Amino acid sequence: MIGRVGASPQRVGGRGRVTGLQHYVADIRLPDILHAKLVTLDCARARIVSIDTSAAERVPGVRLVMTAADLPQPVPRFGPQFQDRPVLAVGETKYHGEPVAAVAADSRDAADEAARLVKVEYEELPAVFTIEGALDPAAPLVQDAALRPGDNLAATNVLREHLVGWGDVEATQADLVIEHTYEFPMVTHFAIEPHAFMAAPDGDGIAVWSSIQHPNWLQKVLADILGLPLAKVRVHAPDPGGAFGGKQHAKYEPLVALMALRADRPVRLVLTLEETFQAARRASAKIRVRTGFHSDGTFAFQDIAADYLIGAYADIADRVVGKGSYPGCGPYRVPAARITARSILSNTTPSTAFRGFGAPQVNWAVESNIDAGALALGIDRLELRLLNLARLGEAFIPFDTPADGHWEQVVRRAAELIGWGTPLPPGRGRGIAVGIKSGPTTGLSYATVRLLADGSVIVFAGTSDMGQGARTILAQIASDELGAPLDWVTVVMGDTAVVPYDQQTSASRSTVLMGNAVLDACRDIQSKVRAMAARLEGIDPSEIAVEHGVVLLPGREVPIVDVLKPGLGPLGGELIGNGEMRKEGDPGHPLGGSVAFFEFNCTAIEAEVDRETGDIVLVRHVTVSDVGKALNPLQVRMQDEGAAVMGLGHTLMEHYIFDGSGRIRNLGAIDYRIPTSMDLPLELLSDMVENEDGPGPYGSKGMSEGALLCVSAAVAGAVHEATGTVIRDLPLTPERVWRSLQEGGNG
């Protein structure tokens, strides 16, 4: 069967994923491998006085105990934005879980035992793990000011301040000003596959396996640290088992690579769930919003101040803060806007990219504040949003890509599906919110496609399929363009020695950017088929067209394979196509580049609240996204539903809990609750709007994050209508709802 775009064939690799046949990093066995275990301290911040490895080294099977003293000096530091993270803690640990040493042994049990026997003498130091604590003028500095030369904020815990705006907020008159402060919790990705890392000496270079989203970026980090040319660093990136942004950037790959080189043996490190909590998380945030309204419901201004609590090392967190807060005013006409956002360092798990990339935090605040304004003005919450919503082509952010979809269709569809305006049973309420996220601002993807002599196809693409279904989408494009049945298409990914460069798998970009690169490579092959057909038919190429798997000759059309076979001749061979997709940056743009597309979603909720217990039952959850064109409608729905449910996690139950000295109390699954199938809405409706108006193949847009963006505000809006209570702090746990109701609950 041809995997036509627009159809929903069975997922490529899907059976292996659900039957256990797929090999994740932790499933890969290399001979003579050593098992690594990290040595950490049970406190948020400490000065390392001494490390005694002798007892650990005496454990049978232990081959290596690595401390910072065993690393190249000065200890290499790395990071995608700031090179601030050391391979192992140097002199001081800066967050609960930062490794001070690592053990490698013949067995996992021996490594665990030895890791416990590494004696670290340390002195616990005062730590900061809240926004208020980090901003206190007397607060200890999380980062050594020497790491930030020439930075006038270096003597504070503020890493950076971002300011975006237009118009004059101060001078703009408004009939009503609503101001509130909202809080968003610290949450973690909780991918089913834990982070796993493996490295092995490979001739005069190194081979590294990682469940990483950006293998090419990792290759460069390792080449820099190891002093090797890119060609001597081979990164294998087996399809991750969920990543959600948490596996974008290097974590323990440099450590494992240095251990493998020192031991001259392969080394593997598979994190426990508890360790993943200490490896990656989403930034918590506190957002003050001041919204000016005219009495007719139109916006006068938005004034947003967002503080994000990032971790002890920056990872990509500051970019998250800048880019996530940037579309903070939402997809509306706002005459005057001021958005200030600060990334604030703390002695906590380094925060990083996470589905939504900093946008859900501000969205929660701004959409909730809009509800408060609608209520005060006596205007319906849906009507107020439709009134202000940017229409196609409107430059709602004056210096960026104009509105790139018929967003009002999305909002109206969501309203229709939730039954907005129809009578509600007692005890129930509805909420509606819209979310917008800036897509990629730069991009570079290459693809190679080989059309083999029998008409089967191999696609080489550097995208990571972490469950979003990129293999299927890319195979569908090749199948459609080259006429091969879908099961005659192989997609090769995740090996930097084999697959051409791809910048990254993030920002819901791969359908658009890698999709276009694959399409370009297929078109390259089509032009060769066209030349082949012209030669075989003895006619001018201008009389021939090749599209969607067929060759259009004067008066007849034939499958590509019928031209390919005679065209290749008795020696056989193949046709090779190369494709490239580039999204250039713009140094003058606040984000370093205009957005390639916007993700737009509208979520509507009907909820019932038990006033005695605070329980929220989601009776119906509607999510509608503008997807341009669904290349695979089933996968689009799965991504939409997945993002919606993930949004319910931070909305209803997920949050890190710290003790008084900055240790995470709820490490692991028992006391960090994520939604299970029993916590789903009684009815979850996902729908999409398709106008083929996106920049991707066939008019597609990225869409994997949209349905998460505005879940919180929609749920809180429903809870408010059901109970009259207003809560401005997530998650909306039963206890918090109950407490708010006890206290009279109007915030």
Added chain:
Amino acid sequence: MRSFAYSRPATLAQAFKTLESGGSDCRLLAGGTDLIIRLRDGSLQPTIVVDVKRIPELRPVIREEAGRLTIGATTVMSEIAADERVRRHFVALAEAAAVVGAVQIRNRATLGGNICNASPAADTAPALLVYGAQVVAIGSAGSRRIPIRDFFVRSGETTLRRGELVMAIELPLPTQRTGSVHLRRTRRRGHDLASVTLACLVDAAGVTRLAFGSVGPRPVLAVDSSGVLADDAADDDAKGAVLEELFATASPSAGSMRASPEYRRAMLRVLGRRAVGIALDRLAGGGAPG
């Protein structure tokens, strides 16, 4: 996980021998759903793990004899929840067993393990308390019956003596019509540890038995013999006052991250009132499983 010796005695005699020689370094393994977690996180580091599942006297059978239902110590939650006799006579226990962990956990977790782990939040404990269960303990000196209300001391500690095992749990079959129910509070609807777990039994004579856990160091039984709770004619204030008194011993920990003491107390009242109502409905309806 730290290495340990593993022993799987086939007889009680072998088990006693191992327990006597191992002393406090021994840990018993039945379903393992509590033990394995603690072995993995290092909070327990026994030198010997004694697997009791092959001891015939502890085998997973539920039998009715001499006016009581006897549940073998290694009977798992899913068997208890599905057992027709448990559902007919001890519906609160069936309901409690049905919400312990998730399906996989319920297929492993045993009733003996649930009570011997002595978590204040053990879901089967309140049901066993309202039904007046007896714990059949056996040691090298012989067996004895411990009323369940005398069994729990505090988290992880029971009145079992060193070297004793729980062989079975006995439930006296009701001699009059009753209505009973188990209710709990969790942070989500999917499997979770209870922040309040509660069982209620009302009998035809108007006595109400309420037992509750996760609101103090051990599960507690409180009895209203005044008849007020079981009285349809009594007003809400009167019932509320009785509940308040029954729950007076609750002392939820301020250190828990699962729920604050105020919330637990408030939910105890809500669940208590709701449970009495359901139990009365069931009593009126003949005590059939809900």
